[in-house]
Each structure stands twice: as C-alpha cells, then as structure tokens.
Amino acid sequence: MPVLEVKDIEKCFGTLQVLQNISFSLEKGEALAIIGSSGSGKTTLLRCLNFLERPDKGKIIVNNNVIFDAADPATQRESEVRKKRLHFGLVFQNFNLFPQYTVLKNVTLALELLANERPDFTQEKKAIQEEIQERAKTLLSQVGLSDKLDFYPHMISGGQQQRVAIARALALEPDILCFDEPTSALDPELTGEVLKVIRNLAERNTTMIIVTHEMDFAREVADRVIFMDEGVIVEQGSPQEVFGNPKEERTKQFLTRYNKD
Amino acid sequence: MPVLEVKDIEKCFGTLQVLQNISFSLEKGEALAIIGSSGSGKTTLLRCLNFLERPDKGKIIVNNNVIFDAADPATQRESEVRKKRLHFGLVFQNFNLFPQYTVLKNVTLALELLANERPDFTQEKKAIQEEIQERAKTLLSQVGLSDKLDFYPHMISGGQQQRVAIARALALEPDILCFDEPTSALDPELTGEVLKVIRNLAERNTTMIIVTHEMDFAREVADRVIFMDEGVIVEQGSPQEVFGNPKEERTKQFLTRYNKD
Amino acid sequence: VTGDSDFSYVKKNGKLIIGYTDYAPMNYTDESGTFTGFDTELATLVCKKLGLEPQFVEIIWDTKEVELNAKSIDCIWNGLTITPERQETMEITKPYIKNAQVVLMKEGAAYNGTESLIGKTVVAEQGSAGEDTINADDNLKQANYVPKTLQTDCLMELKAGTADAAVLDLTLAKTMTGKGTSYEDIIIVDHLAEEDYGVAFRKGSDICAQVNKIFDELVADGSMAALADKYGLELAE
Amino acid sequence: MNEIPVIISRLSESFLLNCKLFAITLLFSLPLGLVITFGSMSRFYPLRWLVRTFVWIIRGTPLMLQLIVIYFGPGLMNMAFSWPGGTSGRFVAANVAFIINYACYFSEIFRGGIESIPQGQYEAGQVLGMTKKQIFFKVILLQVIKRIVPPVGNEVITLVKDTSLARIISNKEIIMMAGEYSNKGLIWPLFATGIYFLVFVGVLTILLDWLEKRLDYFRV
Amino acid sequence: MNEIPVIISRLSESFLLNCKLFAITLLFSLPLGLVITFGSMSRFYPLRWLVRTFVWIIRGTPLMLQLIVIYFGPGLMNMAFSWPGGTSGRFVAANVAFIINYACYFSEIFRGGIESIPQGQYEAGQVLGMTKKQIFFKVILLQVIKRIVPPVGNEVITLVKDTSLARIISNKEIIMMAGEYSNKGLIWPLFATGIYFLVFVGVLTILLDWLEKRLDYFRV
Numbered sequence A, B: 001m002p003v004l005e006v007k008d009i010e011k012c013f014g015t016l017q018v019l020q021n022i023s024f025s026l027e028k029g030e031a032l033a034i035i036g037s038s039g040s041g042k043t044t045l046l047r048c049l050n051f052l053e054r055p056d057k058g059k060i061i062v063n064n065n066v067i068f069d070a071a072d073p074a075t076q077r078e079s080e081v082r083k084k085r086l087h088f089g090l091v092f093q094n095f096n097l098f099p100q101y102t103v104l105k106n107v108t109l110a111l112e113l114l115a116n117e118r119p120d121f122t123q124e125k126k127a128i129q130e131e132i133q134e135r136a137k138t139l140l141s142q143v144g145l146s147d148k149l150d151f152y153p154h155m156i157s158g159g160q161q162q163r164v165a166i167a168r169a170l171a172l173e174p175d176i177l178c179f180d181e182p183t184s185a186l187d188p189e190l191t192g193e194v195l196k197v198i199r200n201l202a203e204r205n206t207t208m209i210i211v212t213h214e215m216d217f218a219r220e221v222a223d224r225v226i227f228m229d230e231g232v233i234v235e236q237g238s239p240q241e242v243f244g245n246p247k248e249e250r251t252k253q254f255l256t257r258y259n260k261d
Numbered sequence C: 001v002t003g004d005s006d007f008s009y010v011k012k013n014g015k016l017i018i019g020y021t022d023y024a025p026m027n028y029t030d031e032s033g034t035f036t037g038f039d040t041e042l043a044t045l046v047c048k049k050l051g052l053e054p055q056f057v058e059i060i061w062d063t064k065e066v067e068l069n070a071k072s073i074d075c076i077w078n079g080l081t082i083t084p085e086r087q088e089t090m091e092i093t094k095p096y097i098k099n100a101q102v103v104l105m106k107e108g109a110a111y112n113g114t115e116s117l118i119g120k121t122v123v124a125e126q127g128s129a130g131e132d133t134i135n136a137d138d139n140l141k142q143a144n145y146v147p148k149t150l151q152t153d154c155l156m157e158l159k160a161g162t163a164d165a166a167v168l169d170l171t172l173a174k175t176m177t178g179k180g181t182s183y184e185d186i187i188i189v190d191h192l193a194e195e196d197y198g199v200a201f202r203k204g205s206d207i208c209a210q211v212n213k214i215f216d217e218l219v220a221d222g223s224m225a226a227l228a229d230k231y232g233l234e235l236a237e
Numbered sequence D, E: 001m002n003e004i005p006v007i008i009s010r011l012s013e014s015f016l017l018n019c020k021l022f023a024i025t026l027l028f029s030l031p032l033g034l035v036i037t038f039g040s041m042s043r044f045y046p047l048r049w050l051v052r053t054f055v056w057i058i059r060g061t062p063l064m065l066q067l068i069v070i071y072f073g074p075g076l077m078n079m080a081f082s083w084p085g086g087t088s089g090r091f092v093a094a095n096v097a098f099i100i101n102y103a104c105y106f107s108e109i110f111r112g113g114i115e116s117i118p119q120g121q122y123e124a125g126q127v128l129g130m131t132k133k134q135i136f137f138k139v140i141l142l143q144v145i146k147r148i149v150p151p152v153g154n155e156v157i158t159l160v161k162d163t164s165l166a167r168i169i170s171n172k173e174i175i176m177m178a179g180e181y182s183n184k185g186l187i188w189p190l191f192a193t194g195i196y197f198l199v200f201v202g203v204l205t206i207l208l209d210w211l212e213k214r215l216d217y218f219r220v
C-alpha cells in the first residue's frame, strides 16, 4: 500500500500551465528524487503537496485517505487543511527559519504549540515540555548541531541552517518529508555534510521526496527518480533506468553534462 | 615573463590572519584555478589583487611593474590606484550589476566614462560612442546575450546576470580576469552555460584567475591549480598533479569527495 | 425667560464658564499663586448675584469666537474692547472700563504724532481694536501694517527691530513694559482712540441684559469704583 | 530675579501636561493603529476602502484643524454630545484628537512592516501546522516590530513636539505657559521651552537606540 | 451670502503663500540636506560631530520655536544682521527656517539611504576604474533616490501641513487668513482650509506614487 498517491494534478498560474497530468505514488520508506531544469514545476509540485498551492485538478491520497480532491470542496476546508499538512514536512529551498528564535526553539516551537492543544496539557505541562526539549535535542544531535542549540539562525552557516530546517521538519514526524533543493548554494564540503544527513535519513527508511540538482546524489540515494520538464513528468523509474538508460530525448539532453564525467 | 607576480602577500583582519605568505606567478594566457574550503581566503586574495583590500605585506607586480608594494607608500597613491585597477577585471560572486542600467549600459558605462577623459573626446564624440556600443554588443553576443541588450538585471536569470558581469569586466580589456565562484548558486544547465563561456575565454588564451568549487571544471579548464587552506597556499601545480596526485594530506582530504565519483 | 434661552441653559449647568487669557491686571495669577485681577473679582461678584458658579477657563485669544459658539465657554470676560464689528457677531454689555489704544516704540525713537509712522512697519493683533484704530487713522493707514496672531508678540517685534511701532491696549501695554520685564526699553509714545471694555456673550444671549442691570447696581453702590481703584483702572462713563 | 525658580517650576509643571498627553497618546494610538492596519488590509473591499479614505483624510489635514474640529465640532453642530466642562474636557479632547491622528500614522507604518515580511515565514508556519493567529503572534509580530522601530521612533519624536499643539484648544502646556510670561513682558521662558523638548527628545532617542540594539540579536 | 466667493478667493490667494513656501523649501532643502548628509558622514570627526549635533538640535525642537528664534533672534541679540523690512523679510525668514529644518530631516533620510546601498556597488564601480565622484553620481545616486522616495514623500506631505506655521511670524498664509474671519465671528473659512490641504496632499500623493512607479523599472 503506497503512503502517497498523487493523481492527475494540474495547476495553472493565470494562463501559465505549470503542472499537467502529474501522477505518481510513493511507498513507505522510499526516497523519490525529482530532477528537471529550472522552471519545470518542481517547487510548485512540492507546494501543492504541502497545501501551499491549491491544485486546479487532481487528488492527493495519503495512507488511503483522500486528503485533497479538487472536485470535492469538503476536502478543502481551512480548518482541516491545517492538520492534513502534518502528513508532510517541507524543508524550503531558502530554509525559512524563524530568525528571532534560537536553533532549539525553531525546532520546539511547533511542537509546543501543538502540545498546548492537548487535553492533558495543563496537568502534564512540565513533563510534556521536557519531552519536547529532549526530542528536539536528539534530532539536532542527529544532524550534528548539538553545539549550536542556543545560536540564532544568522549566526550559523547556510549548511547548518539547512540542517536546522531538517530537524524542524522531522520534529513533527511527518509521513513524508519533502526537500526543495537541499544543496543549492552550499559549498562542496557543506553539500557533502547535508547529503550525509539525508543519506542517513534514507538509510533509516524515512519516506522522502527530494527535488535536487545533484545528479550524483539523486542516483545514489533515491529509490526512484522523476524527471520533469515544462510541467509534465517526462520519465520516471529507478535511478539505473533514468540515469543509465534514459528513454526520452529530453532526458538524455538534460543528463548530457553528468554522464560525460 | 610572467604577467603577474604575487610576492609574499599577507593580510590580517584585526587579529585574524586571513592570508599568509601568498606567492605565485601567472604567465600570459594561463588560466589559474584557486580551490579551497570556505573561509580559506580565496575571495580576500582576489580582493587584494583588485585593490579592494590593501595587503599588510608583500608586492604585486604586473608586466614587470611593481604596482603595489606594502613597504612603498608611493605605490599606494589613491590617484594611481584607479588606473592600476584596470590591469585586473573582477567578476563578483554576486555579480554586482548596476540595477538601474540595461544589460548593454552595464557593459558600456565604464567605457564611456573613460572615453570622456580622452583628449579627443569632444571632436570624436559620435565615433567613439558608436565604437563603444559596437564593442559592447560584440562582447554580449560572445556570451550569448544578443537578445537581452535592453533588459534590466532583475529581468534576467542568475546565469545571464553572470555573463553580463563577465562581458562588463572584459570590456575594459584587463590583463588578468578574475572570477569569484562563477557558478555557485546556478542550476546545472546554467552552470554548464557559464562554464562554456569561461572555457571559451580560456581557449582564446585570456589570462584568468578562477576561484571555484567546481573541481571537474577546474581540472578541465585550468593550466594551473592552487589549493588554499586557512590563508596559506598548501599546494600548487598542474591539475594533473593537484587532483591526480596530491602531495599534502589536507589536499587529499579536501578532494576525497570528488575523486570518489 | 423662555425654556431655551441662554440664561436657562447656563442656569441648568449651574455655572457660568468664563473665557479669559492670562493678563494683568484683568485676570492673572499673582506672586502668591492666587488667581485674581479686576475682571476675576468683578465676574465672581456678578455671578454671585446671578446665582451661578463662575468657572474660569483660560483660552487662547485666536479662537475666542469659536469657543463661544461651540459653547465651550459662555462669555469672554477679559478686557474685551467694544467694536461695532464685534457687536454684530456677539452680544456685548455696556462699557464698564475705559481703555485707550496706545502707540509703543523703542525708547529714543523719533515720534511726533502718527505722521512719523507713515511708511514704517506697525504691528497690532489681527482683528483687534488696535487694528481698527490703525485703519481709522489717516496717517497710520499709510504705514506698513503687519497683523499678528498674538497681541503679545507685538512687543517682541519692537524689541527685535522687525517693527517700528505697535498699537496695543493701554492696560496690556502697562503690564508688559517697565521694570522686571524683557521690554524695559519700550515706552508708550501716544494715546490714540479712547475706547471701552465690555463682556461678550453669545449673539442673542439674554444673560447680557441681566449683567447690564447688575453693572448699574454695582456702579450705584460704589463697589465698581472701589474695585477699579484697587487695580488702577478708570470706569467708563 | 528670584522669580526665576518660580517660573522654572511652573514651566516644568506645565510640561507635565505635554508628557501626559504624550504617554496617553502612545498608549492608545499604538493598539488602535494596529486595528486600523487590519482594517486597511481587510479582504472586504468596502471596509478597506473606508479605512484607507479615513486614514488619508487624517494624514492629509493639519492636526491643528483636527483638534479644532474634534473639540468645537460637537458644540458648533449642536450635537447632543459635549466634552466634559473645564480643563478636563479640553485635555480629553486633545487626547482623542492626538490618538486618532497618530493611530492613522502608525497604521501605515505597521502595514508597511507587515507587508515586508517574506511570504516564506508564513509558509514555514503553515507547513508546521500553526494556526493563522499563532503564525501572526509567534512568528510574524516580533519581526514586524524589529522592522518598524525606526519609523515608529521618528513619529514618536514628532509627537513630543506636536504635544504643544494642544494649546490650540487651550490646554495649558509648556508653550502656552511660556506665553503667559510673554503676556507679562518676559521673553526668555519661551526660548527655555526648547530645552525641555530637546532633553525629552534626547532621552527618547537613547531609549529608541536601546530598543533597536535589544532587537539586534536577530536579523530579518 | 454673496460674501462667499470673496472669502474663497482670499483664502485661495493666501494659500498661494503656503504653496510658495512649500516649493521654495523643497527646492533648497533637498540639496542642502545632501550637503548636511556629507557632513554627517565625514571622516573628519569634529565636523561629523558638529553636523550631527546641529541636526539633533533642529530635529529635537519644535519648528515653531525655530521660526521665532530665526526671525526675532538677530534683533533680540542686537546682531548687525537684520531681515529685510515688511512682509518680504518675514517670508524670507520663514523660508530660511523651513529650509534648515527640512534639510536636517532630509539629511537623515539620505544618510539612511546611502548607508543601505550594498558595498558591492561601490566595489563594482571601483574595479571598473571609476572615480569616487563617478561612482556616486552614476551608480549610487539613483539607487539611493529609489530607496528614499517613500520616506521623503512622507516628509514632503508633512511639509505641506507645516507651511501654516509660518503665521507665527505673521506670514498671512491660509489659516491666518481664515483666522481673520474667525475674529469677525465667521467660522467656516477655518474649516474650509482643511479642503485646501487635503487637495494639495492628494495631488502630491498621486505625484509621489507616479514617481515610485517610474523608478519601478529597476530593483535594488
């Protein structure tokens, strides 16, 4: 049973068709890489999954529940969307950390706010808060940031910011974790570090969707690869298929640069 | 006879020693790649060559003229520095295009201002201006931007901006063209394009210094490679030597990631 | 007295709100910090006879008419010069104190009657009796008249040399010049139009007549004269 | 002249009125400004239009006129409402006029501040399952505050000097008090008022700098 | 009341004085502001300190007091200098006071604008062999202008309303003219002045929006 099924998503901005006929599914524990040139709609697709954009057509199904259906307004109620978002975690291309909070607080904030809503919050306040702190610290140490807990986002490097964003997304234990170009604009050593973190997640069978420009990395870490161009899925398959033996002309052209190395 | 000789440059910011004992030389038509991890002083070195920072020690010699000598204040006069800068062209990491001017005007501006100072400017005004326009258009077509002449910087992509910056630097016909991470933050296709432009320059024997994180590119395009770490030149040599058979431990470590592909 | 007359309106409030500006000897705060002055005492006396509580409110002179119309004050009792123009827009009592408009200049300035001021700069308060006096005098009419929004700024103009002469109330001129002031070197050089002070009420107010009646009583029993003596003022005829 | 201490103490006393007016105006106009901001950013067009027009009128006319309209208006138009009698009424009216005027100015600054926060901050909050209210108060607000401290500071300093306009409706603030001495032929108290304003503005500048520094611990 | 047209024409005439004062103040205070900016950014510490202190005093005291000091000051202090006699002297003095006051405000805005231009723009100019002057006028200035149009616009709108302060030294501007009618017991002209200000501010707002749009062709 797939964790996620995306059926026939379409999205237009005004007259510009940005996504068209997007369908794919994702099994639990799978890592899916989405590649494609700039403007092909990769970011928009992630945003649709996270309810930051509303598709014009199509369905999104998580664990066999239709959480979004463009044809069924009942699935689009504001009040429910909030909870449905928690199926997905998203690490933004530019991180979007909260600048006024420390690294630790960036990770705990959403957990604390959700805990406030628990019926047993007032009695168990202290225990719950400690638990949240512990969980956040564990996650931050997993991404190698144990020594930066009390730093503010502007005081740490881009790579470190990215890892905070990863920990922040993981804290809510999403079914599917989405990354939007996790390594763009990092230097090679930092890229290496971040990729190690993600590889680690993959090894622990985190279900992930990774939009990336790092072909080597996509090839190594992904269980499946989707190549998008101009809003459509041109090709999908295992890394071996897509990288080693692309069927479509457009894919071959896109990959020229990489295969030559 | 080398175009450029750098002798024993040192630079401190406060108590932080950023450059130490930097010496190297560059022959006409050579392309030099400088690699090294973040914070190793690569940008600072380029800034020293372009008189944007003043080294605390050392000499810079171009075409056998000492254009800078930390020990000789006569070489540091404001009025002369301006002209001496023209020996070098610099393409900034973040381009620093002039946002209020079109692509074409970005390239012509400095030329026009210099032409103003020519004694024959008033008589030959029209001819000079036409010549400048022609030169700029030729350069912009060389970097593939003939169709963007009247666009403003914010209307074109990062890769295109970078190519404008390259054309702008080339317009002044510097003896040595410096690049600070020309491909950081570009997507792979754009990276490819920009690298093609630079490779082209190399083939036409432009003397260049390129600070880069793209090892494959450095290997392919550079005639010589310098590896810097913590402000010192750890190793220099041909790409074959540095990449294929690094002598220093630190170099090997830095290159691990690349050699494994 | 009809139901919506001004007097019944005031009576309903139980107090008469008296608008004034701080200037000696009419309404001012003395060295001991008590609020006193000729008009202060007179108004208190009249209010007692009217069966009203006096409430003194310091206003700025610019907006006195607006204050009256907006009913934020009930009368202006502050050495207000009676002019035909004012009588048109306000209900003014009969004269109770005599006043004059005087010409002030810097000590030592040449003055031989108003013809000396032809072509000179003369200041007075905008809309004041002083302005009327200037307009009524054949010589002053040919002076360069500059209106001021505040009567008291006129002397600053003299002192700063930005004006040659000022036309002001006699009472005000006396307090503002002389020992202990910033204007020791400014003197009164001429007395022009004699004029009278009255108390102004809203147009059509019936309080005015009642105050007139009380004024008559106070003149008759001599208490008005006694009060005027105390502050060095002269009663109107 | 042993009058000088008396004059200084009376000037200081009247400056208290400036200070009170200043404090009350700030206290109420800042939250009211926020309410107006929400109105001017409302998705309901008629409300947005109404609020923006109101703000435009207030910002387009001199505060002096607004004081006159607000204090004398009800009486002149024979409205049932009237301000409490005596000095207290004048003071309340001055406060109302100042609060409305400054709330409109602040609302525009707030709007600018809110509109300058990158969309990504809202989205990051949404993706983490926060409610709109939580996003505003836990994520956006402090960032807005950091951005608006400098322009709000400028307005606050203007407010200090504007308080002296309250004399238009006969609030005995420091410049009106100095005017009493001008009436008695004494000029220096008027110039001395400048020192009061300068000191107050000086103290405020220091406070505002301190506030800016306090918010320097993060970057937006 | 066939007096109404007369009153309106007199009000309009006096509003011309507000307009003239506005125009002259803008014309001179903007360049003077730039000069003050350079002073306040000078690398020569005493000059920088002097200029900043001066700006601080001007910004810290009410414009009303400055008008009084500038107009009456020379005479009160028995200085050799004196303003030309008659209304022209008053008008010139008002202009001088306004120009100095606004130049100080503008200088602070300019400084903020200049300081916000990224260093990279200067460096790009330097590397291309431009002189300091060329870099400032050809590269930096227009970017600064784009950034400061909104805050300068705010000051300009404040200036419109401030022009009525010129009556303090007996410039017969519109509110003083309306006061003449208030003295005669006619109140509406005073309120009518609000419309003049509103229309002027409205026109300015449109102009400023247009200017902002014109500079929208590039992004800083």
Ligand SMILES: Nc1ncnc2c1ncn2[C@@H]1O[C@H](COP(=O)(O)OP(=O)(O)OP(=O)(O)O)[C@@H](O)[C@H]1O
Binding pocket: A013, A016, A018, A036, A037, A038, A039, A040, A041, A042, A043, A044, A045, B187
């Ligand atoms: N809010 C929007 N309004 C209008 N057009 C938009 C919007 N967001 C994205 N687009 C357009 O949709 C197309 C797809 O954009 P998207 O950001 O999804 O591409 P991408 O594949 O993520 O590219 P990149 O690799 O550069 O991040 C682009 O042409 C973009 O200009």
Ligand SMILES: Nc1ncnc2c1ncn2[C@@H]1O[C@H](COP(=O)(O)OP(=O)(O)OP(=O)(O)O)[C@@H](O)[C@H]1O
Binding pocket: A187, B013, B016, B018, B036, B037, B038, B039, B040, B041, B042, B043, B044, B045
């Ligand atoms: N103006 C400055 N003042 C103080 N320290 C500086 C300054 N400029 C650079 N540094 C420091 O000098 C060191 C070298 O910086 P530099 O920018 O030259 O490194 P780099 O090799 O270009 O790194 P990157 O790959 O990240 O661009 C760093 O530690 C940096 O923090």
Ligand SMILES: [Mg+2]
Binding pocket: A042, A043, A044, A093, A180
């Ligand atoms: Mg994208």
Ligand SMILES: [Mg+2]
Binding pocket: B042, B043, B044, B093, B180
């Ligand atoms: Mg660098």
